Amino acid sequence: MTPSIKVASAALTLAVLLGAAACSQPAEAPAGIEAAADAIPASADVHPFAIGDLQLAALRDGTLTLPLDHTPWGDAAVVAAILTEAGEDGDAVHLSVQPLLVRQGDRVVLIDTGAGGQMGTQNGLPGALAAAGVDAAEVTDILISHAHGDHIGGLLNAGGALAFPNAVIRMSAPEWRALQTGAEAQGLAALVTAITPQVRPFEHGAAITPFLTAVPLDGHTAGHSGFAIISGDERLLYIGDALHSAVISVRRPELVNAWDIDSDTAVSTRQGLVERGAGEGQRYYGVHFPYPGLGRIEQRDGGFVWTPET
Numbered sequence: 001m002t003p004s005i006k007v008a009s010a011a012l013t014l015a016v017l018l019g020a021a022a023c024s025q026p027a028e029a030p031a032g033i034e035a036a037a038d039a040i041p042a043s044a045d046v047h048p049f050a051i052g053d054l055q056l057a058a059l060r061d062g063t064l065t066l067p068l069d070h071t072p073w074g075d076a077a078v079v080a081a082i083l084t085e086a087g088e089d090g091d092a093v094h095l096s097v098q099p100l101l102v103r104q105g106d107r108v109v110l111i112d113t114g115a116g117g118q119m120g121t122q123n124g125l126p127g128a129l130a131a132a133g134v135d136a137a138e139v140t141d142i143l144i145s146h147a148h149g150d151h152i153g154g155l156l157n158a159g160g161a162l163a164f165p166n167a168v169i170r171m172s173a174p175e176w177r178a179l180q181t182g183a184e185a186q187g188l189a190a191l192v193t194a195i196t197p198q199v200r201p202f203e204h205g206a207a208i209t210p211f212l213t214a215v216p217l218d219g220h221t222a223g224h225s226g227f228a229i230i231s232g233d234e235r236l237l238y239i240g241d242a243l244h245s246a247v248i249s250v251r252r253p254e255l256v257n258a259w260d261i262d263s264d265t266a267v268s269t270r271q272g273l274v275e276r277g278a279g280e281g282q283r284y285y286g287v288h289f290p291y292p293g294l295g296r297i298e299q300r301d302g303g304f305v306w307t308p309e310t
């Protein structure tokens with residue numbers, strides 16, 4: 001397959017699946033008294049919000065700080081210029097890490113698990129989850145966008161045991177295959193052994209629960225997946241690492257990111273997300289965008305900008 005056909009195919013897949021997720025929304029029970037009573041308490045590291053009758057919360061895990069000469073976008077001067085033009089400090093790139101909690105009744109879903117204190121982060125997830133009123137044993141489903149350390153780092157506790165002992169762990173079939181294949185080389189053999197009994201891989205684009213559908217966002221890893229969260233006429237797209245920086249990835253989606261396994265496809269996916277997000281006013285959840293990661297992409301002055309919800 002030529003690069004151009006591959007890119008067109010990736011863009012088409014994204015468009016079809018975003019549309020399909022919107023059209024295939026399941027009938028939901030009306031919001032009930034129970035849901036209101038279960039509202040998640042807000043705190044410094046917990047940002048609760050609702051999508052239809054679903055209770056959600058951004059859970060702050062920490063921040064990845066990248067010196068300008070160690071970002072995936074190459075030339076430090078180019079990165080600094082993009083940051084400065086956006087009115088940001090041009091001294092480093094700061095990527096927040098905030099897994100997303102989604103509740104409906106007894107179904108407690110956690111999307112990604114943070115870095116587990118790796119990469120200079122703060123391992124805030126366990127405390128944030130407790131502050132949200134959720135015991136780790138209550139989590140029923142863990143959805144993994146992709147198997148990088150800042151997303152699977154919280155799967156095991158400090159003792160090497162499952163941090164969420166009763167949760168089924170869901171990731172795309174190609175992502176799970178790649179994790180198993182590379183486990184030894186990446187020092188993840190013990191993690192793979194520990195989580196294997198809990199893993200239920202899904203087909204790319206599958207419905208995971210009545211309110212959650214996997215959305216292939218190809219290019220970052222072997223089976224990178226976003227998630228469309230839908231209730232009533234409201235929807236939110238968890239974009240995973242298709243976009244890392246609310247400044248650099250949004251303003252310059254065509255920039256090559258060295259963390260992407262397939263750069264052409266990742267650029268196509270990124271451009272599709274930016275353009276469709278701006279065109280449709282789609283609400284996004286950026287796991288690495290400034291906390292709490294909620295907002296929309298807008299087209300302004302001939303370019304694209306991230307507009308966070310305040």
Ligand SMILES: [Zn+2]
Pocket residue numbers: 148150151241288
């Ligand atoms: Zn990440």
